[in-house]
Structure formats: C-alpha cells, structure tokens
Amino acid sequence: MLEVSGLRSGYGDVTVLRGISFSLDHEIFAVLGANGAGKSTLLKTLARLLPITGGSLTFRGRDVTQSQPHRLAAAGLAYVPQESNVFPDLTVAENLSIGGLIGTRTKEERLEELFDLFPALSARMRQKAGTLSGGEGQMVAVGRALMQDPSLILLDEPTAGLSPKYADALFSMISTIHRDKGLSVVLAEQNASKTLAIAHRAMVLNLGEVFVIDQAANLDTDSLREGYRL
Numbered sequence: 342m343l344e345v346s347g348l349r350s351g352y353g354d355v356t357v358l359r360g361i362s363f364s365l366d367h368e369i370f371a372v373l374g375a376n377g378a379g380k381s382t383l384l385k386t387l388a389r390l391l392p393i394t395g396g397s398l399t400f401r402g403r404d405v406t407q408s409q410p411h412r413l414a415a416a417g418l419a420y421v422p423q424e425s426n427v428f429p430d431l432t433v434a435e436n437l438s439i440g441g442l443i444g445t446r447t448k449e450e451r452l453e454e455l456f457d458l459f460p461a462l463s464a465r466m467r468q469k470a471g472t473l474s475g476g477e478g479q480m481v482a483v484g485r486a487l488m489q490d491p492s493l494i495l496l497d498e499p500t501a502g503l504s505p506k507y508a509d510a511l512f513s514m515i516s517t518i519h520r521d522k523g524l525s526v527v528l529a530e531q532n533a534s535k536t537l538a539i540a541h542r543a544m545v546l547n548l549g550e551v552f553v554i555d556q557a558a559n560l561d562t563d564s565l566r567e568g569y570r571l
C-alpha cells in the first residue's frame with residue numbers, strides 16, 4: 342500500500358522527520374509518540390502537504406515523492422487533519438459532498454453507507470459544520486474522507502478532545518471500516534492503550550525518528566514509556 346524509505350521533511354529550514362522508513366500493508370498502523378514527536382508532520386508529509394527533502398514515498402506501487410496532494414487523493418489516499426478538518430461555514434451535507442467529488446460511485450450510494458456507520462449524521466445534514474459538537478465534527482471530518490472512497494485513510498488524532506463514549510465509538514468505527522470496507526489505516530493517536538487494542542502494528546516516534554515498530558500486541562506499557570521519554 343505504502344512504502345516509506347528514509348523520509349525527511351519539515352518546515353522551511355527546520356527538519357522534523359529524520360529518515361523514517363516503514364511499509365504499510367493492508368492493516369491498521371498506529372503512529373504513537375509524545376507531543377511534538379512528529380506524528381502530524383509525518384501524516385502531512387504522507388499526504389504530500391509538506392515538501393520531502395530526502396528519501397522516497399511509494400503509494401500502490403507508484404513513486405509519489407514529488408506528487409501533488411490532489412493526485413494522491415484521486416489515487417485513493419484520504420487525509421483527516423488534526424485541526425480545522427471541516428469547513429465550518431458549510432453545512433454537513435456540503436462538507437460531505439466535497440469528499441464525494443472524487444470517484445465514480447453515486448453520492449447517494451456513498452451517503453447511505455456513511456449513515457450506516459454514523460447514524461447521527463443523517464439528522465444533521467442541514468446544520469453548519471461549525472456549530473456541531475466536537476464528536477459530531479469529527480464524524481463529519483472522517484465522513485468527508487470516507488466519501489472519497491479511499492483505499493488508505495490517514496487519521497490524525499481523531500479522538501482528541503472527545504468524551505470516552507465518543508472516542509470508543511470512533512475506535513470501533515475505525516475497526517469496522519478496515520474490516521468491512523477493506524481500508525488501510527494510518528492512525529496517529531495519543532490514546533495508546535485504546536489504539537493498540539485495534540491496531541495491527543504500531544510505530545513510536547521520538548523527536549522525528551522511529552523509536553520502535555512492532556506488532557501492537559508486543560508493545561507493552563514499559564516499551565512505550567521509554568519511547569515517550571524526551
């Protein structure tokens with residue numbers, strides 16, 4: 342699905358990611374690490390929103406190191422940013438329609454599937470996205486990405502700020518979309534224990550470098566604590 346080799350990127354003169362390598366299969370792959378470890382920078386780089394200054398990126402067998410973000414979206418990669426991930430002045434329906442612009446299946450078909458996943462959204466279609474609760478807003482952000490019919494979805498801390506009930510619902514939804522829709526998932530999270538419960542493998546980032554990559558079942562609290570140490 343994704344081959345990441347020696348990836349370097351950052352912001353202007355500041356290099357944040359220093360030689361990240363991993364390959365992503367058809368799986369839920371967690372990206373863990375302390376605040377500032379580089380999780381969001383990695384996801385933005387994978388979505389091709391930050392310049393790659395070293396290494397290479399291959400998506401579904403094609404070298405996309407220098408590709409434009411819209412090309413990756415069209416090729417099946419959807420990205421849900423950590424912040425500002427809905428258009429607040431547009432309605433829920435309009436936000437979802439934007440995702441539906443990519444792909445060939447009808448919008449109605451995709452919406453029906455989405456309402457199966459997030460039944461609460463169907464009653465909110467005419468509401469401005471900016472007036473939704475945190476949990477509802479995250480559903481719209483993830484929903485917009487799913488409307489693209491992606492094969493890979495990058496989720497940046499989708500449960501941040503959500504109550505445990507909403508967070509649990511979102512984690513279970515992530516398992517469902519992987520299992521039933523066949524999506525691969527890269528999931529950046531702070532909530533390590535709940536993330537490891539649904540992930541197949543996980544990577545712990547420390548100061549822009551890979552601290553460890555392993556099967557989720559092999560990562561215990563002690564190994565995580567060490568990876569989170571600055």
Ligand SMILES: Nc1ncnc2c1ncn2[C@@H]1O[C@H](COP(=O)(O)OP(=O)(O)OP(=O)(O)O)[C@@H](O)[C@H]1O
Nearest residue numbers: 352355357374375376377378379380381382383423
């Ligand atoms: N726009 C920016 N310009 C310069 N440096 C930035 C920018 N955004 C992030 N950084 C720096 O990059 C490093 C990694 O930040 P990043 O947002 O990727 O961390 P993170 O792991 O997502 O953290 P969090 O868990 O707090 O979301 C930090 O040192 C941060 O200060």
Ligand SMILES: [Mg+2]
Nearest residue numbers: 380381382423
């Ligand atoms: Mg982040």
